[in-house]
Structures are given as structure tokens and as C-alpha cells.
Amino acid sequence: DVDGTTIQVGGPALLEQEHATELTVADRWREDGAIILHVFAGGTVIGALALADEVRPESRAAIDALHARGVTVVMITGDADAVAKSVATELGVDRYFAGVKPEDKSHTVADLQREGRTVAMVGDGVNDAPAIAQADVGIAIGAGTDVAIASAGVILASDDPRSVLSVIELSKASYRKMKQNLWWAAGYNLISVPLAAGVLAPIGFVLPMSIGAILMSLSTIIVAANAQLLRRLDLTPVTFG
Secondary structure (H helix, E strand, C coil): CEEEEEEEEECHHHHHCCCCCCCCHHHHHHHHHCEEEEEEEECCCEEEEECCEEEEECHHHHHHHHHHHHCCCCCCCCCCCCCCCHHHHCCCCEECCCHHHHHHHHHHHHHHHHHCCCEEEECCHHHHHHHHCCCCCCEEEEECCCCHHHCCCEEECCCCCCHHHHHHHHHHHHHHHHHHHHHHHHHHHHHHHHHCCCCHHHHCCCHHHHHHHHHHHHHHHHHHHHHHHHHHCCCCCCCCC
């Protein structure tokens, strides 16, 4: 109460409860994706507030970069459809699911998986934890809740959405290095092991044991050195968008 007058602030439910009509400016704000709250004094509307999410500039850059890599971006949110649509349009999100309850987010992820998609879920809150656990790859923002972090397979040290790109690039580069090292080790052993076993002894060539030991160590060194090249990978966040 303020000076004996009851002050209330609320959304559509409060409007309906008080049988009041919202202010005309609310339509324009809603089109911009804002959440509208009306202020009541003694049961009469005296004003309105518009609450809107501020889209970080790096978010658009991250989504553009994901699109460039052929990744479909989906947004799952508990916000109203108008808000979700506004944000999705501004960011260039491919699909969005609005008004999703916390317990239903994991069901939405499961629906995407049933479409034959491999799903990576990025989240930071308690509400995101089941969806993160359901996804093929769960990614938690390091500044998020302990529950979300515990459910994830990957934890981002930064809350910059472009860090997801760094995870993708590092994962692909690591997989390439793994294949390179496997092919190298297989080919190397395919040649060196028969030589060490004396396959060419009938024609007078026998590999000395000392040389064989050196070659074996050399193989390990080459594999380790190739893996160390990952340190040269440029993971600088993308800046276009």
C-alpha cells in the first residue's frame, strides 16, 4: 500500500482479474517482443512497463557462424510466443519453441532427436539440466548452476555464445588428429614390425635391435608431436554477424 492505496503490478492474469483494459501502447510494445506489465492503483490501470531481453551482439555472430557450418539453430524458451518470435527473428534462429515449461524442455529435445537430428543443448539454469542430460551433447555455461554443470558433458569457461564455435572447432580438429595418428601408427607398425621380425632376413637384411628401439620411440614422438599441433589452433571468437 502507498498512502492507503493498493498498488499492484502484473500481466494478463491481473488484467483479467481486475476486469481492466490494457493501455493502447501495450500493442506496440508487444509487437517488439516485450513482456507487458500493468500497474494498478486501487484497481485502476495507471501505467504500464515493458520488459524486453537485450540481445547480445556476439549472439548474432555466433548464430551466423553456426549457419555457415551447416548447423540448424533451435531456441527453446519459456517466454511467450511474441517475445520468442521477436528474439528468434532478430537473431536469425531457424526454429523456436515458446512457452515451454521447464519439465518439457527435455521432451522437446527428444522430439528433435526423433526427427533424426543430433542435438547439442546449451543451457545454464536448473530448468535446462534435464534437456542438457537428454541431448547427444550437453553444454553448460561455466557461470551457470551446479545442476546444469553436473548434467553436461562440456563446460564452457565463458558465457560468450561464440564459445560454442570454439568447442565445435576443437572437437573437429581433435578428431582429425586422432585419425591422422591412427593411420600413422598403423602404417608405421605395418612396415616396421615385419622388418624387426626379420621378414627380409632371407635376402640378408636384418634390422638391428638398437635401430628398432629408436624407430619405436620415434613413432611415439611423432604421434605426440602431431597432437601438440592442436595448441596452434586459432579459437579466436568470430566477429562477423
